[in-house]
Amino acid sequence: xxxxxxxxxxxxxxxxxxxxxxxxxxxxxxxxxxxxxxxxxxxxxxxxxxxxxxxxxxxxxxxxxxxxxxxxxxxxxxxxxxxxxxxxxxxxxxxxxxxxxxxxxxxxxxxxxxxxxxxxxxxxxxxxxxxxxxxxxxxxxxxxxxxxxxxxxxxxxxxxxxxxxxxxxxxxxxxxxxxxxxxxxxxxxxxxxxxxxxxxxxxxxxxxxxxxxxxxx
Numbered sequence: 001x002x003x004x005x006x007x008x009x010x011x012x013x014x015x016x017x018x019x020x021x022x023x024x025x026x027x028x029x030x031x032x033x034x035x036x037x038x039x040x041x042x043x044x045x046x047x048x049x050x051x052x053x054x055x056x057x058x059x060x061x062x063x064x065x066x067x068x069x070x071x072x073x074x075x076x077x078x079x080x081x082x083x084x085x086x087x088x089x090x091x092x093x094x095x096x097x098x099x100x101x102x103x104x105x106x107x108x109x110x111x112x113x114x115x116x117x118x119x120x121x122x123x124x125x126x127x128x129x130x131x132x133x134x135x136x137x138x139x140x141x142x143x144x145x146x147x148x149x150x151x152x153x154x155x156x157x158x159x160x161x162x163x164x165x166x167x168x169x170x171x172x173x174x175x176x177x178x179x180x181x182x183x184x185x186x187x188x189x190x191x192x193x194x195x196x197x198x199x200x201x202x203x204x205x206x207x208x209x210x211x212x213x214x215x216x217x
Contacts, residue, residue, distance in 0.1 A: 014172030016100040018164040020119035021178040023096035024126025026157040027088070028067035030099065033161050035061040052102050075150045079138055085131035089124075096123025126178060129185040136192055 023030045035055035054060060074084040100119025104111045130153065137149050160178070164171035 010172065011168030012104060014168060014175050015164060016103040016115050016119060017122055017175035018160065018171045018178065019103065020096035020100045020122040021126045021175060021182070022157050022161050022164075023099060024092050024123040024128075024182075025130050025153050026068075026071065027092045027095040027123075028064050028071055029154070029157050030161055031055055031095070032061060032064035032068050033158060034165065035064060037162070037165060052099075054102070072154065075134075075153070076147045078146055081134050081146065081150065082131065082138060085127070085134060089127065089131070092127045093120040093124040096120055122179070125186075126182045129182040129189070132189040132193075133185060136189065139196075 019030060019034070034052065035057070038052065038056040039058075039061065071084065075081045097116045097120030100115040100122070101112050104115040134146070134149065137145050140146070160174045164174045
């Protein structure tokens, strides 16, 4: 478990970053799992992180559970998942920003503003990678891949979140991994979309259309 000696600036940044990044995947799961872990005493955060204590409120856990169930099923239905992602383009970054701000010491307003901005940006980053990936997966005519990707996201979010809350070193590693993976995914998605657009426009090989000879053949 975390002790006072284990909490330093780097650990706080790692925890805030990992929770924000994971919120871009599953905001309701992050709120529910963190609140339930605190409610049951599995995770005992230090006093200066009391901003997260609100997550252990039964009402917050209950509302997060409803959102979690709704997201679990919506995320596994073809194209409904993309509609859900579109609706949460604003919700997830705001939620990630607020979670990051709650983790940082409330006695330091400057750090709270920084965490608010970075937390929102981090959640938006992973949300963009997730939404783009699901849009590409949805082009497949069968629903199996959609459900499989969604289940992987569910499992990965829950596992990485619990590890991040339990150990500060793991939280830093998780944050770095998620940031690099999200950026790499966005770059790959950009290439895929450009390739698909080129194919749909009839340009062979996805490259530039060859110039037409002057005066005909």
